[in-house]
Amino acid sequence: MNSTVTRKGLLLFALILVLIATGCGAKSSGSIIEGKVNVVTSFYPIYEFAKEIGGEDVNAINLLPVGVEPHDWTPRSQDIVNTSKAQLFLYNGAGLEGWVPNFLKGLDSESGVQAVEVSKGIDLIMTDEEDEHGHGANEAADEHDSEGVTNEDHTDAGDSLHTDPHTWVSPKSAIVMAENIKNSLQKADPAHKEGYEERYNVLADRLKNLDSKFVEELGKLPNKEIVVSHQAFAYLCRDYGLTQHAIMGLSPDAEPRSQDIVDLANTVKEEGIRYIFFEELVSDKLAKTLANEAGVSTMVLNPVEGLTEDQAKANDDYFTLMEKNLQNLILALK
Incomplete structure (x- = not known):
């Protein structure tokens, strides 16, 4: 009886240790x-x-x-x-x-x-x-x-x-x-x-090479206005001559008012903007709502705040993600 209880206790303790180790492994690098x-x-x-x-x-x-x-x-x-x-x-x-x-x-x-x-x-x-x-x-x-x-x-x-x-x-x-x-x-x-x-x-x-690419490629594009889901691109816009219109503020989960969506949809139509940018680590629901309202498409613009599971498996890094950002900006601003 006592040995059975002891074995059960040890098994339970071992299980707890495994769960703790698994949890810690998933939460840190x-x-x-x-x-x-x-x-x-x-x-x-x-x-x-x-x-x-x-x-x-x-x-x-x-x-x-x-x-x-x-x-x-x-x-x-x-x-x-x-x-x-x-x-x-x-x-x-x-x-x-x-x-x-x-x-x-x-x-x-x-x-x-x-x-x-x-x-x-x-x-x-x-x-x-x-x-x-x-x-x-x-x-x-x-x-x-x-x-x-x-x-x-x-x-x-x-x-x-x-x-x-x-x-x-x-x-x-x-x-x-x-x-x-x-x-x-x-x-x-x-x-x-x-x-x-x-x-x-x-x-x-x-x-520096990446910077030069952004200067050269974005400098020769005719359009300069972008619409993003999250106000994360002010430094990019300032340094490379773009203007961002954001659905949400500095935090990507700050809820906009319905009137904000309407106003942005009008801006999209007036400026001839063809894409609404969203990011992968947060919901794309609002970006798609605005895109539907304005009759345009969506595309990724990554603020490089972290990697998704798929990006980590693919060995993506700051440079590959920023290169993809540049290509998407070129496509959107032609």
């Missing part, structure tokens, strides 16, 4: 490795750049799981444990990760991890679009936005302005982010400074 420079990143583009620059000297752990959109995600307790043991924690900043202040407070008091905001140095864009999750709220930066709004202007405007956090969607901004990541790795691990410099230069050259 890795775990701490002793002897490596452990770098925890807040979401996909930073993770990719850190891996590229870090090479074999770095163990990169991405907090955001595959297939998850970053705006509403929040870390788990295990994420705090892993980050406490890491040497670097890299996050975008500019209001993307609203959970970061409390996350940093929750780290082990003896942790030596260095937190780095990799969007530092980018000319941040401010917007008065509503964002129900508060991304970037009251973060009036020293930089100027694409309309020349200064920090003084932000004060005059009150608390209605928000920082647009989608810096990485422009290759020009991605170059700045990559350099910040390189600098943080060199500071954390000066013994491998030259390796980080060499790998950064390779990555920077690829980003």
Whole structure:
């Protein structure tokens, strides 16, 4: 009797351990490795750049799981444990990760991890679009936005302005982010400074080539207006001469009013816009609703906030997704 109960108890305990291990495996990109420079990143583009620059000297752990959109995600307790043991924690900043202040407070008091905001140095864009999750709220930066709004202007405007956090969607901004990541790795691990410099230069050259393609290809297109499901393309538009009209605000699940859909449908017809862009990590329902209202088609424009399961299996990355974005923009703006 007792041995039967014991066996059942052990089996139950083993099952719980398996479930826990399975759950953890599905929610993270890795775990701490002793002897490596452990770098925890807040979401996909930073993770990719850190891996590229870090090479074999770095163990990169991405907090955001595959297939998850970053705006509403929040870390788990295990994420705090892993980050406490890491040497670097890299996050975008500019209001993307609203959970970061409390996350940093929750780290082990003896942790030596260095937190780095990799969007530092980018000319941040401010917007008065509503964002129900508060991304970037009251973060009036020293930089100027694409309309020349200064920090003084932000004060005059009150608390209605928000920082647009989608810096990485422009290759020009991605170059700045990559350099910040390189600098943080060199500071954390000066013994491998030259390796980080060499790998950064390779990555920077690829980003510069991508930037040149966007400048050349988009510059010769006759149309410049795009309609997107989620207001994630302001940096891309500013840097390459486009104008975005968004169904939703900075957060991809902010619900628009029915009148907004009607107004956008009118804009689509007036401007001769032929495609409504949607993204794969969130529902395409509103994009299709607008497309049906305006009598046009839909197409993907990826904000590269993360990979879908299929993209991960296909070994897609920042560059393949941005190349697809460029091809889709060319098709839509001919």
